[in-house]
Amino acid sequence: MTYDPTGHQLLTPIDREAPVRVQRLRQLGFGDRPDPAFDEFAHKLAEVTGAPYSMVNFIDEERQFFAGLHTPAGTHTGTHSGRDMGATAGGGEVRRFMARDHGYCPHVVVRRKALVLEDVCDYPRFAGNPVVDEIGIRSYLGAPLIDRTGIALGTICVVDTQPRPWGRAGLETIKSLAAELLVQIHRREEGSI
Template identity: 40%
Template sequence: MARQRELGLASVPDTVFDEVARTAAESTGATAAMVNLVGERGQYFVGLYGKEPSSGEPAFLGDPGRFMDMDQGFCVHVVGRKAALTLDDVFEFSRFRGNPVVDELGVRSYIGVPLIDDDGTVIGTVCAIDPAPRSESEGNSWGNQGLQVLKEARDRVLAEIGGRQKIGGVLAAADGPVMITASPGLEVLYANAWHEQLFGGVEQLGAPAPEVFPHLAPVGILAIIEHLERGGEPMVTPPIPLNGPATATIAFAAVPVRVPGQEAAVLTFGLTDTDAVTCLARAKEIAADVEDQTDAP
């Protein structure tokens, strides 16, 4: 989980990873596929795709949504062994057939590959599941072709993660505290070290900003974010006194920003001993720098 935080991976639905899951499911003929971040207390499907079965086709018994407990499913085994896992028929493996997803969700076959970052940490998986068994005799075994499809999906995910790290570099170099939240849920996507020094650390990206940073509301930051999300113009808070010299103040601006995987997002930036015009202009510059990294090949 700490490594996911360093990589800027947030536990929120992500349209880029949803598309990776869709391609993986369609290319393997699977009913569902996921890009799964495996943490310490649970699993989160940042990428998720599932198709509606046709009449008469096997179907899952339930829908877990985007979150699973650590004892559910087979991805934790992929993470633990740092190797792919192929189960054409879960019932053939005593170690796996008793997993809760078999009886509760009706998962009967599974294939998954680990997401191993450039630091050697296994941060999750790309996987596909079916409510029906597969077999070589039926000609629908996951086989080498299924593994190759998921490895290609894994490579897309890792390349995307590498590209997004450039955004973290832009925020780390900013001359004030910066936070980016998804709209409309205010989930924290990014927060630089300066921001965490002022408001506290982020254990897991993707948590709602009001919960992670309870002091945002008293200083007016939540108000200017919500104003922008309601269709208003970018705003700046009044100057806020800082601990230290009596004259030291900081103002925060909120501006829209485009980041990968999200339909809409807001960037907040704080600048010390400044006026509203300067603070807002600098926030827009940082947002533009973030978008330049997003657009870079």
């Protein structure tokens, strides 16, 4: 991982597992289209955590794709807009794609550990991320989706435009929900064999 020239923002970490992840996502049939089951799971994430935005996020070499997405207004574009996530703190439209260098999920995938940011502005290495200024994100809670092959497929996460005291309870909740979604993914795979 490297820092930008000003020494403030931690740039998106190098993801050596990305090619293998892409192969696994293709094998599972994930990563390029919305999925009603993942949208439903994202809605559950929002309900359980009380967060306005929640995602089931698969990450490839170039971008992030929200196969499951919940927003306060329930508005988001379809599968192949090819544009970055474009919400505002005022509740603008949210798209299913986001650049890999935006947000915190790529850090979770590479670290293979859950991440709790109660107020991203309290963490200089994360405060400079484009989602803070462009979208208005102030808090993040995410966990990796590490499947039975050992590959981190992506994440589940919730975000808010206000600081949130997620605490240890939030950390345990997001990890538990990630495990629950992995069970669903594995059942799906077994059903398609």
